[in-house]
Amino acid sequence: RRAAALAMAGEEGRTSDGTRIEVFANLGKLGDAAPAVANGAEGCGLLRTEFLFLDRQSAPDEDEQAAQYGAIADALEGRPLIIRLLDIGGDKPAPYLPIAPEENPAMGLRGLRVGLARPDVLSTQLRAILRASVGRKVKIMAPMVARVEELRALQAVAQAEAEALGVALPDLGVMVETPAAAVMADALAAECAFLSIGTNDLTQYTLAMDRGNPAVAAGLDGLDPAVLRLIAQTCRGGAAQGKWVGVCGGLASDPLAVPILIGLGVRELSAAPAMVAEIKALVRSLNLADCEALGAQVLQAASAGDVRRLAAAFIGGQA
Ligand code: PEP
Ligand code: MG
Secondary structure, eight states: OHHHHHHHHTTBBTTTOOBBOOOEEEEEEEGGHHHHHOOOOOOEEETHHHHHHHHSSOOOOOHHHHHHHHHHHHHHTTEEEEEEEEOOOTTOOOTOOOOOOOOGGSSSTTHHHHHHHHHHHHHHHHHHHHHHTSSOOEEESSSOSSSHHHHHHHHHHHHHHHHHTTTTOOOOOEEOOSSSHTTTTTHHHHTTEEEEEOOOHHHHHHOOOOOTTHHHHHHOOTTTTTHHHHHHHHHHHHHTTTOOOEEOSGHHHOOTTTTHHHHHHHHHHHHHGGGHHHHHHHHHOOHHHHHHHHHHHHTTTTSSSHHHHHHHHHHHHHO
Protein backbone atom coordinates (compact mmCIF):
# COMPACT_ATOMS: atom_id res chain seq x y z
CA ARG A 1 0.00 0.00 0.00
CA ARG A 2 2.89 2.31 0.83
CA ALA A 3 4.49 1.61 -2.56
CA ALA A 4 1.18 2.41 -4.27
CA ALA A 5 0.89 5.63 -2.27
CA LEU A 6 4.46 6.67 -3.16
CA ALA A 7 3.80 5.96 -6.83
CA MET A 8 1.09 8.63 -6.66
CA ALA A 9 3.26 11.10 -4.73
CA GLY A 10 3.72 13.34 -7.76
CA GLU A 11 -0.03 13.76 -8.28
CA GLU A 12 -2.03 16.69 -6.92
CA GLY A 13 -4.08 16.37 -3.76
CA ARG A 14 -7.62 16.21 -5.11
CA THR A 15 -10.73 14.22 -4.25
CA SER A 16 -12.05 11.76 -6.83
CA ASP A 17 -14.67 14.33 -7.86
CA GLY A 18 -12.07 17.06 -8.34
CA THR A 19 -12.08 19.16 -5.15
CA ARG A 20 -8.59 20.51 -4.56
CA ILE A 21 -7.15 19.51 -1.19
CA GLU A 22 -3.57 20.66 -0.71
CA VAL A 23 -1.45 18.03 1.04
CA PHE A 24 1.43 19.72 2.79
CA ALA A 25 4.03 18.66 5.34
CA ASN A 26 4.94 19.97 8.78
CA LEU A 27 8.65 20.74 8.96
CA GLY A 28 10.93 21.32 11.92
CA LYS A 29 14.24 21.99 10.18
CA LEU A 30 15.97 22.30 6.81
CA GLY A 31 16.76 18.58 6.58
CA ASP A 32 13.05 17.69 6.73
CA ALA A 33 12.22 19.46 3.48
CA ALA A 34 13.72 17.17 0.82
CA PRO A 35 12.27 13.92 2.26
CA ALA A 36 8.87 15.62 2.57
CA VAL A 37 8.99 16.62 -1.10
CA ALA A 38 10.01 13.07 -2.04
CA ASN A 39 6.89 11.87 -0.21
CA GLY A 40 4.74 14.19 -2.31
CA ALA A 41 4.40 17.26 -0.08
CA GLU A 42 2.96 20.12 -2.12
CA GLY A 43 4.38 22.65 0.30
CA CYS A 44 4.92 23.20 4.00
CA GLY A 45 1.85 24.07 6.04
CA LEU A 46 3.73 24.54 9.30
CA LEU A 47 7.38 25.36 9.80
CA ARG A 48 8.00 25.12 13.54
CA THR A 49 10.60 27.87 13.88
CA GLU A 50 11.31 26.91 17.50
CA PHE A 51 14.01 24.57 16.13
CA LEU A 52 16.21 27.62 15.56
CA PHE A 53 15.67 29.00 19.04
CA LEU A 54 15.84 26.05 21.43
CA ASP A 55 18.95 24.40 22.87
CA ARG A 56 21.22 27.43 22.50
CA GLN A 57 22.49 30.26 24.67
CA SER A 58 21.51 33.24 22.50
CA ALA A 59 18.75 33.95 20.02
CA PRO A 60 19.49 33.49 16.30
CA ASP A 61 20.00 36.91 14.73
CA GLU A 62 18.12 38.29 11.73
CA ASP A 63 20.71 37.13 9.17
CA GLU A 64 20.83 33.58 10.49
CA GLN A 65 17.05 33.35 10.51
CA ALA A 66 16.69 34.85 7.02
CA ALA A 67 19.26 32.38 5.65
CA GLN A 68 17.50 29.40 7.24
CA TYR A 69 14.01 30.38 6.09
CA GLY A 70 15.30 31.07 2.58
CA ALA A 71 17.14 27.74 2.45
CA ILE A 72 14.03 25.84 3.54
CA ALA A 73 11.88 27.61 0.95
CA ASP A 74 14.49 26.79 -1.70
CA ALA A 75 14.55 23.12 -0.63
CA LEU A 76 10.80 23.10 -1.34
CA GLU A 77 11.65 24.08 -4.94
CA GLY A 78 9.02 26.74 -5.40
CA ARG A 79 6.30 25.13 -3.32
CA PRO A 80 4.68 27.34 -0.67
CA LEU A 81 6.21 27.64 2.80
CA ILE A 82 4.08 28.71 5.77
CA ILE A 83 6.37 29.97 8.50
CA ARG A 84 4.95 29.92 11.99
CA LEU A 85 6.14 32.67 14.26
CA LEU A 86 8.03 31.51 17.31
CA ASP A 87 5.86 29.28 19.51
CA ILE A 88 7.83 29.16 22.70
CA GLY A 89 6.89 29.65 26.32
CA GLY A 90 6.83 28.16 29.76
CA ASP A 91 6.59 24.65 28.35
CA LYS A 92 9.45 25.15 25.84
CA PRO A 93 11.89 27.48 27.63
CA ALA A 94 14.86 29.26 26.09
CA PRO A 95 17.54 30.58 28.48
CA TYR A 96 17.81 33.98 26.77
CA LEU A 97 14.02 34.55 26.87
CA PRO A 98 13.36 34.44 30.58
CA ILE A 99 9.74 33.81 31.45
CA ALA A 100 8.85 33.86 35.13
CA PRO A 101 7.83 30.42 36.43
CA GLU A 102 4.15 29.94 35.76
CA GLU A 103 1.68 27.75 37.54
CA ASN A 104 -0.19 27.21 34.27
CA PRO A 105 2.30 27.51 31.37
CA ALA A 106 -0.28 26.36 28.83
CA MET A 107 -2.36 29.39 29.74
CA GLY A 108 0.53 31.76 30.23
CA LEU A 109 3.04 33.53 28.01
CA ARG A 110 3.07 31.30 24.95
CA GLY A 111 3.17 31.67 21.21
CA LEU A 112 2.26 35.07 19.86
CA ARG A 113 1.88 36.37 23.42
CA VAL A 114 5.65 36.04 23.89
CA GLY A 115 6.25 37.97 20.67
CA LEU A 116 3.91 40.76 21.70
CA ALA A 117 5.60 40.90 25.13
CA ARG A 118 9.06 40.91 23.48
CA PRO A 119 8.74 43.19 20.43
CA ASP A 120 12.49 42.90 19.78
CA VAL A 121 12.20 39.13 19.25
CA LEU A 122 9.05 39.47 17.14
CA SER A 123 10.42 42.24 14.92
CA THR A 124 13.70 40.42 14.32
CA GLN A 125 11.84 37.31 13.21
CA LEU A 126 9.42 39.27 11.05
CA ARG A 127 12.27 41.09 9.29
CA ALA A 128 14.03 37.78 8.65
CA ILE A 129 10.85 36.26 7.19
CA LEU A 130 10.15 39.35 5.10
CA ARG A 131 13.67 39.25 3.64
CA ALA A 132 13.36 35.53 2.89
CA SER A 133 9.94 36.07 1.30
CA VAL A 134 11.25 38.18 -1.56
CA GLY A 135 10.91 36.11 -4.74
CA ARG A 136 9.65 33.09 -2.79
CA LYS A 137 6.21 31.72 -1.85
CA VAL A 138 6.23 32.44 1.85
CA LYS A 139 3.30 32.98 4.21
CA ILE A 140 3.33 33.89 7.89
CA MET A 141 1.26 32.18 10.57
CA ALA A 142 0.65 33.24 14.17
CA PRO A 143 0.43 30.62 16.96
CA MET A 144 -1.81 30.72 20.04
CA VAL A 145 -4.11 33.52 19.03
CA ALA A 146 -7.18 33.93 21.22
CA ARG A 147 -8.41 37.41 20.34
CA VAL A 148 -8.74 39.69 17.35
CA GLU A 149 -6.73 42.36 19.20
CA GLU A 150 -3.68 40.09 19.17
CA LEU A 151 -3.96 39.66 15.41
CA ARG A 152 -4.27 43.42 14.96
CA ALA A 153 -1.24 44.08 17.15
CA LEU A 154 0.80 41.60 15.10
CA GLN A 155 -0.37 43.10 11.82
CA ALA A 156 0.64 46.59 12.93
CA VAL A 157 4.19 45.40 13.65
CA ALA A 158 4.39 43.31 10.47
CA GLN A 159 3.10 46.17 8.34
CA ALA A 160 5.59 48.60 9.84
CA GLU A 161 8.53 46.22 9.30
CA ALA A 162 7.45 45.52 5.71
CA GLU A 163 7.24 49.23 4.97
CA ALA A 164 10.61 49.90 6.57
CA LEU A 165 12.17 47.15 4.42
CA GLY A 166 10.22 48.17 1.33
CA VAL A 167 8.88 44.66 0.73
CA ALA A 168 5.31 43.45 0.31
CA LEU A 169 3.74 41.86 3.37
CA PRO A 170 3.05 38.16 2.62
CA ASP A 171 -0.27 36.54 3.47
CA LEU A 172 -0.66 36.42 7.22
CA GLY A 173 -2.79 33.67 8.76
CA VAL A 174 -3.92 32.66 12.21
CA MET A 175 -3.61 29.30 13.90
CA VAL A 176 -6.88 28.22 15.45
CA GLU A 177 -5.76 26.38 18.56
CA THR A 178 -7.81 27.98 21.29
CA PRO A 179 -11.57 27.50 21.62
CA ALA A 180 -11.89 31.31 21.52
CA ALA A 181 -10.26 31.45 18.10
CA ALA A 182 -12.56 28.71 16.80
CA VAL A 183 -15.68 30.43 18.11
CA MET A 184 -14.48 33.78 16.70
CA ALA A 185 -13.19 32.31 13.43
CA ASP A 186 -15.42 34.54 11.31
CA ALA A 187 -14.08 37.69 12.98
CA LEU A 188 -10.48 36.51 12.69
CA ALA A 189 -10.93 35.41 9.08
CA ALA A 190 -12.33 38.83 8.24
CA GLU A 191 -8.93 40.31 9.13
CA CYS A 192 -6.41 37.70 7.98
CA ALA A 193 -5.61 35.64 4.89
CA PHE A 194 -6.21 32.09 6.14
CA LEU A 195 -6.86 29.91 9.18
CA SER A 196 -4.92 26.78 10.09
CA ILE A 197 -6.27 24.62 12.89
CA GLY A 198 -3.75 23.35 15.43
CA THR A 199 -5.69 20.35 16.60
CA ASN A 200 -3.15 19.34 19.26
CA ASP A 201 -3.61 22.49 21.30
CA LEU A 202 -7.26 22.93 20.30
CA THR A 203 -7.95 19.49 21.76
CA GLN A 204 -6.10 20.11 25.02
CA TYR A 205 -7.82 23.45 25.56
CA THR A 206 -11.27 22.24 24.56
CA LEU A 207 -11.14 19.22 26.82
CA ALA A 208 -9.10 21.00 29.53
CA MET A 209 -6.65 18.09 29.44
CA ASP A 210 -2.94 19.00 29.48
CA ARG A 211 -1.22 17.36 26.49
CA GLY A 212 2.01 17.19 28.52
CA ASN A 213 0.50 15.58 31.61
CA PRO A 214 0.89 11.79 31.46
CA ALA A 215 -2.05 11.36 33.83
CA VAL A 216 -4.47 12.69 31.20
CA ALA A 217 -2.66 12.97 27.84
CA ALA A 218 -3.33 9.38 26.77
CA GLY A 219 -7.06 10.11 26.87
CA LEU A 220 -6.82 13.06 24.45
CA ASP A 221 -8.50 12.47 21.12
CA GLY A 222 -8.83 15.19 18.49
CA LEU A 223 -11.83 13.33 17.09
CA ASP A 224 -13.83 14.18 20.19
CA PRO A 225 -17.14 15.63 18.93
CA ALA A 226 -16.54 18.75 21.03
CA VAL A 227 -13.39 19.43 18.99
CA LEU A 228 -15.12 18.53 15.73
CA ARG A 229 -17.89 21.04 16.41
CA LEU A 230 -15.23 23.73 16.89
CA ILE A 231 -13.52 22.66 13.66
CA ALA A 232 -16.88 22.88 11.87
CA GLN A 233 -17.41 26.35 13.30
CA THR A 234 -13.92 27.38 12.18
CA CYS A 235 -14.64 26.18 8.64
CA ARG A 236 -17.93 28.08 8.53
CA GLY A 237 -16.19 31.21 9.79
CA GLY A 238 -13.47 30.95 7.15
CA ALA A 239 -15.97 30.24 4.37
CA ALA A 240 -18.15 33.19 5.40
CA GLN A 241 -15.14 35.44 4.75
CA GLY A 242 -13.92 33.61 1.65
CA LYS A 243 -10.76 32.42 3.41
CA TRP A 244 -9.29 28.92 3.23
CA VAL A 245 -9.04 26.72 6.30
CA GLY A 246 -6.34 24.11 6.84
CA VAL A 247 -5.31 21.71 9.58
CA CYS A 248 -1.68 21.48 10.72
CA GLY A 249 -2.22 19.53 13.95
CA GLY A 250 -2.00 15.79 14.40
CA LEU A 251 -5.47 15.12 12.97
CA ALA A 252 -4.13 15.88 9.48
CA SER A 253 -1.94 12.77 9.81
CA ASP A 254 -4.76 10.53 11.05
CA PRO A 255 -6.39 8.61 8.16
CA LEU A 256 -9.66 8.26 10.09
CA ALA A 257 -9.83 12.04 10.52
CA VAL A 258 -9.11 12.99 6.89
CA PRO A 259 -12.57 12.34 5.35
CA ILE A 260 -14.19 14.06 8.33
CA LEU A 261 -12.00 17.17 8.04
CA ILE A 262 -12.63 17.41 4.29
CA GLY A 263 -16.34 16.94 4.90
CA LEU A 264 -16.34 19.77 7.42
CA GLY A 265 -14.69 22.14 4.92
CA VAL A 266 -10.93 21.81 5.46
CA ARG A 267 -9.03 22.30 2.19
CA GLU A 268 -5.39 22.02 3.23
CA LEU A 269 -3.88 19.21 5.31
CA SER A 270 -0.37 19.59 6.67
CA ALA A 271 0.80 16.19 7.85
CA ALA A 272 3.91 14.64 9.33
CA PRO A 273 6.35 14.15 6.40
CA ALA A 274 6.26 10.35 6.71
CA MET A 275 2.45 10.37 6.37
CA VAL A 276 2.16 12.65 3.34
CA ALA A 277 2.07 9.96 0.65
CA GLU A 278 -0.55 7.90 2.47
CA ILE A 279 -2.73 10.94 3.25
CA LYS A 280 -2.59 12.09 -0.36
CA ALA A 281 -3.52 8.65 -1.68
CA LEU A 282 -6.43 8.61 0.74
CA VAL A 283 -7.60 12.09 -0.34
CA ARG A 284 -7.57 10.93 -3.97
CA SER A 285 -9.86 8.02 -3.09
CA LEU A 286 -12.50 10.20 -1.40
CA ASN A 287 -15.65 11.77 -2.76
CA LEU A 288 -16.60 15.18 -1.37
CA ALA A 289 -20.35 14.53 -1.02
CA ASP A 290 -19.68 11.32 0.91
CA CYS A 291 -17.23 13.17 3.18
CA GLU A 292 -19.82 15.88 3.81
CA ALA A 293 -22.39 13.27 4.80
CA LEU A 294 -19.86 11.72 7.19
CA GLY A 295 -19.01 15.16 8.56
CA ALA A 296 -22.67 15.88 9.32
CA GLN A 297 -23.05 12.47 10.94
CA VAL A 298 -20.04 12.73 13.28
CA LEU A 299 -21.16 16.15 14.53
CA GLN A 300 -24.12 14.30 16.06
CA ALA A 301 -21.95 11.61 17.69
CA ALA A 302 -21.66 11.56 21.48
CA SER A 303 -18.06 10.44 21.90
CA ALA A 304 -14.68 10.15 20.17
CA GLY A 305 -15.14 6.37 20.21
CA ASP A 306 -18.39 6.69 18.28
CA VAL A 307 -16.71 9.06 15.80
CA ARG A 308 -13.87 6.59 15.24
CA ARG A 309 -16.33 3.73 14.64
CA LEU A 310 -18.27 5.80 12.10
CA ALA A 311 -15.07 6.86 10.33
CA ALA A 312 -13.69 3.31 10.28
CA ALA A 313 -16.94 2.01 8.78
CA PHE A 314 -16.82 4.83 6.19
CA ILE A 315 -13.25 4.02 5.14
CA GLY A 316 -13.93 0.27 5.22
CA GLY A 317 -16.99 0.77 3.04
CA GLN A 318 -14.90 2.62 0.47
CA ALA A 319 -12.18 0.00 0.14
C1 PEP B 1 -1.05 22.16 17.29
O1 PEP B 1 -1.18 22.63 18.43
O2 PEP B 1 -1.86 21.37 16.77
C2 PEP B 1 0.14 22.52 16.49
C3 PEP B 1 0.23 22.19 15.21
O3 PEP B 1 1.14 23.19 17.13
P1 PEP B 1 2.19 22.46 18.12
O4 PEP B 1 1.90 20.99 18.06
O5 PEP B 1 3.54 22.83 17.61
O6 PEP B 1 1.83 23.10 19.41
MG1 MG C 1 0.09 24.31 18.97
